[in-house]
Amino acid sequence: MSRYQPNEPARVRRAELVERIERFVDGTDVSVESAGLIEAGLDDAFPDDDWMSERVRMLASYRPGGGDSLYDEAQMRAELTRVLERLRRT
Numbered sequence: 446m447s448r449y450q451p452n453e454p455a456r457v458r459r460a461e462l463v464e465r466i467e468r469f470v471d472g473t474d475v476s477v478e479s480a481g482l483i484e485a486g487l488d489d490a491f492p493d494d495d496w497m498s499e500r501v502r503m504l505a506s507y508r509p510g511g512g513d514s515l516y517d518e519a520q521m522r523a524e525l526t527r528v529l530e531r532l533r534r535t
Contacts, residue, residue, distance in 0.1 A: 462486040463532055466525050475518045480507045487528070496531075500524055 465483055468474045484504035491497035503516050503524055511517030516524075 458486070459490065459532070462490065463529065466529055466532075470522050470525050470529065472518075472522070475509060475522070477508065480504045480521065483525070497528070500528055 462483065465474075465479060465486070469479055469483060481504070484501050487497050487504070488501045503521065506515050507517075507521050508515045509518055511520070
């Protein structure tokens with residue numbers, strides 16, 4: 446008998462995504478690389494969710510310090526806090 450449940454890989458990926466988002470929100474890792482990994486994780490996990498797709502687009506436009514047509518740390522942390530709330534409800 447396998448010690449893993451059929452959906453274990455999905456649960457592990459989701460837990461890793463939540464952990465990465467938490468690290469971004471708490472300021473531990475606000476790098477462009479981290480934002481890119483979160484972007485890919487959300488896009489993979491929620492391909493047909495318009496609300497999440499908008500956050501994926503925002504992450505693609507994230508740069509520390511922001512800039513013209515770019516999102517900065519504070520804006521992304523606020524949005525990712527909302528993402529975490531939504532993930533915890535589902």
